[in-house]
Amino acid sequence: MGQQETVATSLADTVREGIGAALAEVDADLARRYPGDPGTRQPIHTVYVPGDVFTAGTLRSWGDQALAMLDEHAPDAAALAGVLGLSDELAGPVYERVRAKLEREPVEDLRIDFEDGYGLRSDAEEDETAARAAALVAAAYRDGTAAPYMGIRMKCMEAAVRDRGIRTLDIFLTGLMEAGGLPDGLVLTLPKVTYAEQVTAMVRLLEAFEKARGLTPGRIGFEIQIETTQAILGADGRATVARMIEAAEGRATSLHYGTFDYSASCGVSAAYQASDHPAADHAKAVMQVAAAGTGVRLSDGSTNVLPVGPTAQVHEAWKLHHGLTRRALARAYYQGWDMHPGHLPTRYAAVYAFYREGLEKAAARLAAYVAKAGGDVMDEPATAKALSAYLLRGLDCGAVDPAEVARLTGLTRTELDGLAGRGVMSV
Numbered sequence: 293m294g295q296q297e298t299v300a301t302s303l304a305d306t307v308r309e310g311i312g313a314a315l316a317e318v319d320a321d322l323a324r325r326y327p328g329d330p331g332t333r334q335p336i337h338t339v340y341v342p343g344d345v346f347t348a349g350t351l352r353s354w355g356d357q358a359l360a361m362l363d364e365h366a367p368d369a370a371a372l373a374g375v376l377g378l379s380d381e382l383a384g385p386v387y388e389r390v391r392a393k394l395e396r397e398p399v400e401d402l403r404i405d406f407e408d409g410y411g412l413r414s415d416a417e418e419d420e421t422a423a424r425a426a427a428l429v430a431a432a433y434r435d436g437t438a439a440p441y442m443g444i445r446m447k448c449m450e451a452a453v454r455d456r457g458i459r460t461l462d463i464f465l466t467g468l469m470e471a472g473g474l475p476d477g478l479v480l481t482l483p484k485v486t487y488a489e490q491v492t493a494m495v496r497l498l499e500a501f502e503k504a505r506g507l508t509p510g511r512i513g514f515e516i517q518i519e520t521t522q523a524i525l526g527a528d529g530r531a532t533v534a535r536m537i538e539a540a541e542g543r544a545t546s547l548h549y550g551t552f553d554y555s556a557s558c559g560v561s562a563a564y565q566a567s568d569h570p571a572a573d574h575a576k577a578v579m580q581v582a583a584a585g586t587g588v589r590l591s592d593g594s595t596n597v598l599p600v601g602p603t604a605q606v607h608e609a610w611k612l613h614h615g616l617t618r619r620a621l622a623r624a625y626y627q628g629w630d631m632h633p634g635h636l637p638t639r640y641a642a643v644y645a646f647y648r649e650g651l652e653k654a655a656a657r658l659a660a661y662v663a664k665a666g667g668d669v670m671d672e673p674a675t676a677k678a679l680s681a682y683l684l685r686g687l688d689c690g691a692v693d694p695a696e697v698a699r700l701t702g703l704t705r706t707e708l709d710g711l712a713g714r715g716v717m718s719v
Contacts (some may be wrong), residue, residue: 329681339439352437365607372390469505478512537582599632644691683701
């Protein structure tokens with residue numbers, strides 16, 4: 293075709309322009325409400341430690357205790373694989389990476405707890421503990437011993453403990469500021485939220501602190517903990533959690549499911565309170581849909597079955613924790629809580645096996661998509677986005693290495709970011 297041919301149309305340009313004008317407000321609302329993935333690393337777990345128990349050596353102690361448990365109850369790759377049902381192909385690489393992770397970075401996200409794990413104390417005692425927590429966190433970031441993410445869980449916004457929670461948060465944040473400023477990995481958790489207005493109150497509180505300390509507006513974000521039925525379905529029949537995300541005005545970083553408080557609020561008997569109960573699945577499904585596309589991430593809850601006692605008992609607890617973690621990963625809950633150092637080996641084993649066992653197939657599908665080479669599966673842009681995100685999560689936690697991903701896909705980290713919606717590249 294030497295010249296571009298003119299095709300026939302029937303609609304005037306004013307029709308297209310009119311539709312664009314009519315939808316301009318909708319376009320802006322979509323961009324504001326659904327900005328997509330924030331493009332940052334998401335930790336695979338959150339470790340909770342009571343405020344009075346946390347010390348400068350807590351992170352290293354958790355890693356050392358986890359390594360000691362491996363030495364005692366699964367001293368080699370075959371032993372751990374036998375407990376967890378890992379294939380011979382995965383056993384060695386997973387075991388080696390788990391041990392290396394426990395030595396290098398045993399905890400990815402730490403929450404110093406001033407809520408259920410801490411309880412009610414005198415004001416003087418909680419004041420002192422909050423100030424000490426700030427000093428320890430600031431020192432950890434200065435000397436390079438901090439977890440990638442660290443912060444506190446304050447008391448909730450209910451009337452009985454509201455003032456105490458606000459004061460503890462103020463002391464902690466002020467202590468960090470006095471010690472040199474807020475660290476990049478700072479994370480705050482607001483528990484037991486039942487009404488969107490409590491989220492709004494948290495926003496106003498953080499706005500006031502930012503103004504008082506001369507911080508950039510919006511600098512401080514927070515997690516919303518979903519622990520009550522009212523947080524999922526309000527009295528008006530609406531999905532409260534969606535309203536909470538809106539009420540956070542862009543500050544909500546994630547939604548954390550609270551296994552035992554939520555189960556209890558549904559009337560589930562203690563023996564059946566678990567993250568795989570149907571009530572839990574319903575709540576998390578609502579959370580997942582409400583958060584989709586907003587940039588707000590999701591975290592599963594925890595198990596209260598601790599890997600302690602004789603080897604047989606530890607192995608049973610490990611099997612349970614490993615199974616729950618794998619189940620959550622398959623359901624796109626890439627983070628959970630860990631309550632004991634003995635949970636770390638199975639957390640990392642489950643996560644590493646999840647990413648390693650699917651590495652070659654995901655990489656091949658993504659490479660074929662980019663090359664338009666087809667294959668036995670016809671993938672679309674949405675699937676390429678999911679494949680890229682899968683590989684990036686594996687890279688972030690240490691399950692796979694940059695060199696092997698580059699070799700298998702032919703893509704750089706920047707290109708993976710773009711395909712996953714974390715950058716500007718599109719294919």
